Amino acid sequence: xxDYILRLxxxxxxxxxxxxxxxxxxxxxxxxxxxxxxxxxxGKTSLIRIITTITRADSGTVLLDGxxxxxxxxxxxxxxxxxxxxxxxxxxxxxxxxxxxxKGLSKAQAQKDLDYWFEKFEIRDWWNKKVEELSKGMQQKIxxxxxxxxxxxxxxxxxxxxxxxxxxxxLIKDEIDELRRQGVSILFSTHRMEQVEEICEKIVLxxxxxxxxxxxxxxxxxxxxxxxxxxxxxxxxxxxxxSRAAVISQKADSVTVQMPLGSSSNELLxxxxxxxxxxxxxxxxxxxxxxxxxxxxxxxxxxxx
Amino acid sequence: MKKLGIIIRREYLTRVxxxxxIIATFLTPLGFALLFVVxxxxxxxxxxxxxxxxxxxxxxxxRGSIKDENNLYFKFVQDDLDEMKTRIDDTDFDxxxxxxxxxxxxxxxxxxxxxxxxxxxxxxxxAIKARLSTAMRDYKIDSLQLDRKLLEALDTRIExxxxxxxxxxxxxxxxxxxIASGIGFIxxxxxxxxxxxxxxxxxxxxxxxxxTRIVEVMISSVRPFELMLGKIIGVxxxxxxxxxIWAILIPLISMGASFVFGIDxxxxxxxxMSAAEIDPDDMQAMIGLAMHELGNQNxxxxxxxxxxxxxxxxxLYASLFAAVGSAMGDDLGEGQALTIPxxxxxxxxxxxxxxxxxxxxxxxxxxxxxxPLFSPIVMPARLAFSPPLWEVALSMVVLAASSVFFVWLxxxxxxxxxxxxxxxxxxxxxxxxxxxxx
Numbered sequence: 001x002x003d004y005i006l007r008l009x010x011x012x013x014x015x016x017x018x019x020x021x022x023x024x025x026x027x028x029x030x031x032x033x034x035x036x037x038x039x040x041x042x043g044k045t046s047l048i049r050i051i052t053t054i055t056r057a058d059s060g061t062v063l064l065d066g067x068x069x070x071x072x073x074x075x076x077x078x079x080x081x082x083x084x085x086x087x088x089x090x091x092x093x094x095x096x097x098x099x100x101x102x103k104g105l106s107k108a109q110a111q112k113d114l115d116y117w118f119e120k121f122e123i124r125d126w127w128n129k130k131v132e133e134l135s136k137g138m139q140q141k142i143x144x145x146x147x148x149x150x151x152x153x154x155x156x157x158x159x160x161x162x163x164x165x166x167x168x169x170x171l172i173k174d175e176i177d178e179l180r181r182q183g184v185s186i187l188f189s190t191h192r193m194e195q196v197e198e199i200c201e202k203i204v205l206x207x208x209x210x211x212x213x214x215x216x217x218x219x220x221x222x223x224x225x226x227x228x229x230x231x232x233x234x235x236x237x238x239x240x241x242x243s244r245a246a247v248i249s250q251k252a253d254s255v256t257v258q259m260p261l262g263s264s265s266n267e268l269l270x271x272x273x274x275x276x277x278x279x280x281x282x283x284x285x286x287x288x289x290x291x292x293x294x295x296x297x298x299x300x301x302x303x304x305x
Numbered sequence: 306m307k308k309l310g311i312i313i314r315r316e317y318l319t320r321v322x323x324x325x326x327i328i329a330t331f332l333t334p335l336g337f338a339l340l341f342v343v344x345x346x347x348x349x350x351x352x353x354x355x356x357x358x359x360x361x362x363x364x365x366x367x368r369g370s371i372k373d374e375n376n377l378y379f380k381f382v383q384d385d386l387d388e389m390k391t392r393i394d395d396t397d398f399d400x401x402x403x404x405x406x407x408x409x410x411x412x413x414x415x416x417x418x419x420x421x422x423x424x425x426x427x428x429x430x431x432a433i434k435a436r437l438s439t440a441m442r443d444y445k446i447d448s449l450q451l452d453r454k455l456l457e458a459l460d461t462r463i464e465x466x467x468x469x470x471x472x473x474x475x476x477x478x479x480x481x482x483x484i485a486s487g488i489g490f491i492x493x494x495x496x497x498x499x500x501x502x503x504x505x506x507x508x509x510x511x512x513x514x515x516x517t518r519i520v521e522v523m524i525s526s527v528r529p530f531e532l533m534l535g536k537i538i539g540v541x542x543x544x545x546x547x548x549x550i551w552a553i554l555i556p557l558i559s560m561g562a563s564f565v566f567g568i569d570x571x572x573x574x575x576x577x578m579s580a581a582e583i584d585p586d587d588m589q590a591m592i593g594l595a596m597h598e599l600g601n602q603n604x605x606x607x608x609x610x611x612x613x614x615x616x617x618x619x620x621l622y623a624s625l626f627a628a629v630g631s632a633m634g635d636d637l638g639e640g641q642a643l644t645i646p647x648x649x650x651x652x653x654x655x656x657x658x659x660x661x662x663x664x665x666x667x668x669x670x671x672x673x674x675x676x677p678l679f680s681p682i683v684m685p686a687r688l689a690f691s692p693p694l695w696e697v698a699l700s701m702v703v704l705a706a707s708s709v710f711f712v713w714l715x716x717x718x719x720x721x722x723x724x725x726x727x728x729x730x731x732x733x734x735x736x737x738x739x740x741x742x743x
Contacts, residue, residue, distance in 0.1 A: 052525045054724070071528075079525040083726070085518035090319065101311050102526040146522065 004063075005030045005154050005185035006051065011060035013046055020046040021057070022209035028154075028187055028202075033180055035200035035217075036189040037289075039297055043209040044189050045082065048156055051187070052079045065153060075104040078152030082159045082189075084143050086131045093118075093127035096146055103150035110149065117145045121171075137168050144172055148179065155179060158189045173199070193290035203289075205296060212300045213292070221286040224295075227259040232281035233272070244271060256285065308527050309535050316510075316539025321546060330547050334554045356429060359398045361386055364406035366444050377432055390420060400425065402433065407441075410448055415441060480591070482690075484598040486662045489686035492611055493658035495548075496682045500618055500651055503544045504626035508644070510536060511630030511723070520723045529720035533631075534712065537623045544619065545612075602689060610697065611685050617704040618681020622647065624708075624715035631722030632730040632738075643732065654682040665690040675700045677707035714739060 006028035013021040020043045028034040038044045049055045051062060053069055062069045064076070086095055093114065100110030118124045121141055131139060140163060148155065157176070161169045176199070180186055188200060196203060197217060205213035213220065229245075232254045241247070245257035245268055259268065269282060320326055355376045360367065362381060371379045380398075382389065389401050400421035407415060417437060419425055425433075446453060467481060511533075514520040523532055629643045657679055661670035665687045674684040674692070680700045688697075721738040722730070 049724075054521075054524050074526055077525070079522075081518070081521040081525070083518040083521055085522070087319075087514075087519055088517060089323075098311070098315055099522070099526065102308055102523070143522075 003027075003029060005065055006187065007061075007063040008047075008051075009061045009063075011047070011050060011057045011062060013050060013055070013057050015046075019209050021050065023060070024206065024209070024211055025060075026204045026211060026214050028185060030185050031180060031183050032201045033176070033186045033188055033199050035196045035203035036187055036206070037191065037193070037196060037203055037293065038206040039191060042206050044206065045158065046209075047206070048079070048081075048158060048187075048189060052077055052156060075150065076153045077156060078147040078150065078154070079156045080143060080147040080158060080160055082162070086139060086142060086146075088130070088132040090131055091127070092129050092131060092134070092142055095131060096142065096149065099146045100149045105150050113149055113151075114145070117149065121145070136163055137165055140164055140168065141171075144175065148175075148184075151184075153185065155184050155186045156189070157186065159192075160188070161190075161192075161195065193288065193293055197289050205293060207297050207300045210300070212296050217289065220292065221289070224287045224292045225284070226287065227261065228256060228285040229259060229265060229268070230254060230256045230281070230283050230285055231268075231272070231279065234278040234280060235276060237277060238272075238275040241272075244268060253280075309531050309538075312527065312532060312535025313539045313542070316536050317542045320540065320543045326543070326547075330550050331554070334551055334558050337555075338558050354426070356399045357397055358400045358402050358433075359389060359396070360402045360404065361389070362404045364404065366404050366407065367440050368444075371436055371440070374432075377429060386420075393422075399423075404437075407444070410445055480594055480598050481601075484595060484602070485665075485689035488599075488602065488607070488689040489662045489665070490659070492607075492688065493655070493662070493682050493686035496615060496618055496685055497651065497655045497658070499544055499548075499615060500622045500681070501648075503540055503619060504622045504647070506543075507537060507540050507623045508626040508630035508633075510540070511627050511719070512633050515631065515633070515723050524723070529723060530716040533624070533627050533716055533719045537620060537627060537712070540623065541616065541619050545615075548615075603691075607688055610688055610701075613701060614681045614685050614704070617677075617701070617708045620708040621677065621681065621704070621711045622651065624712040628715035628718040628722065628735070631719040632725070632735055634726070634730075643730070643735070646732065650678040651682070654679040658683050658686045661686050665692065671696060675703055677704050680704050717741070 004027040008027070009025050011021055011024045012019065022043075024043075024047060036044055036047070046055070050057045051064075051069075053071065053074055064073050067073075090098070096114050097107065097110050100113065101107060105113070118127065123138075123141070126134065126138070126142075131142070134142065144160070147157070155176075160172060160176075164172065176186060176188075188196070190196060200217055202216050203214070203220065204211055215223075228248065234253060237255065245259050245263075248256040248258055250256075257268070259265065265282070265284070269279065272279060355378070357378045357380065359382045360371070360379055361384070362369075367381075369381055373379060379402075384392075386401065386403060389396075389398075393401070400419055403418040403420065405417070415437075417433075419430075419433070445451075446456065514523070520532070527535075625647050626644070629647065632643060654673070657669060657673045661667070661673065661683050664670060670683060670687060671692075673679040674687055674696065681704065684692075684697070684700050717739045718735055721741050722735075
């Protein structure tokens, strides 16, 4: 049994003289939600196009479930591109049948699976509607069904929530969660960090075609933490408090401090309590992925120039 | 390849079930028939604008008689011209025709004068001129004391009846080459229209797939080449369906029309008649002969060959249009420049075809009917003239090979083009795409 649904090894792709994907290697564990992050133009879409067999890498290998990519693989991948659309004049039901059959489903199977999804999303009366009669959010739902209809092993979602209202965003989020529970591996590409923190277990950050950061979200945050703590308190801070820890910012009832390396948070708490400060809250401040993202991208851009 | 079938099915069915397709397919032949009828009525429409013309004939050229017809009425007056001019408002004359005396009977030119408030309209001018011309002829014949019979013997109508050299050859009639030209011309025109109409249809459809971004979803399931080929085949099948319907409807409608207008082509069994016996002025006999000539054509060769050229030309040009469509962005106008390299050969082929119908064995016609960008339009126009078999065979082989090559080439451009967004594409770039790796 493979632990990885997807393994990229030194994948390289150039367009003209520009390396859109530069020696990229990473693994996507089975049954997890994996974040592929990067600023616009980082090479996310180029990379996804290689994984979905739309284009081929110049060099390097891509293993899908232990097998080298081949032309049967599109049938086990569900891809929802960032730039997505539907045939406007087609009827919803017909359209989904068509896309399902192109993914290798038989007509009867596609019909059966569609019945399930139409029931689930309570959209049975949409079957004979033309796509152009649907709102943008409704079309996104159809697009989602089209992506998962053939029960892919690997789901690739490129900015799946763009253009969705909060209600539909939650709906799709729940579906993604459920699919993951069913064992589907999900590659989630975005540049919206708050979604990543919420959804992904592991991430890879690429910039200008190169991997600049990879790992579990928790580990990465710990790796980039700056020993920042926030104390909510009542009373007077001791006068020589700033010698114990560097004060980053201070308000009447809270203070953010950076602990010197090697000192423990308990020591600081102990010190404050002994000095008669009433503590309401004590919390470590981890950097948000957004901050890490901006810093790392900035650093890698600087290193380049 | 199973997926190719699914794509073809969708491309075909979505088009033939569209209301606009059904309307265009069934109304076009009717529209043509209606157009012919309306044009016929317009041209046979007589002016209802009545005119009364006073004639002052100094030399009595008309000898006091001229026919009134087509709402044109004449009256001879003896009055003086100046007096007539001043009085014209009191009379009901619209104009005064003055015929000066003919001084020299041997002069081939004569000027009459027409005085009127308004400019004479072209139909009046023509009617007056025609009548004066016959009257003048009679006047001259009498004045010169010529023999009418001798004069008539001078006019000879020439016919050329082609006869075969060998017994086995087919006896052609006076109409054979005209009919062949007609068939050739119609075939050429159909090919020309098919290439444009269906080529453009492909191009727009590819553009639409690109701008609605469905294409990215599609090519995560199928290869771009399959998608392009499926579309080309599907639309081609739509074209064949349309032609098949027209091929049935047009004869039916024209039969109906000829029934209504009383032309009975069966009344003359032209096959029993020798062409030379038919009086060219006998319209119905001519139509009978034409029908006979049409029946003599080797349709078992013409129709399959025509379908072959239709398919060959269609695949060749449709794939090029698909390639161009893939390179276009949302802006149709901007991309129009890219279609020029395709439309130029089509237009050239069209003009060569018109020349080829006149001189089907000229070297221009022969070589153009072998060159694959021209042959789909030029060769069908020559087919009815029975060109040498080796030419047809060579032309077919070259066309088949070129179609395959162009479909392949366009596929190379297409797969890159459909994923390119927001970039104005030049022809040079299109050329580069052919050499991109997958």
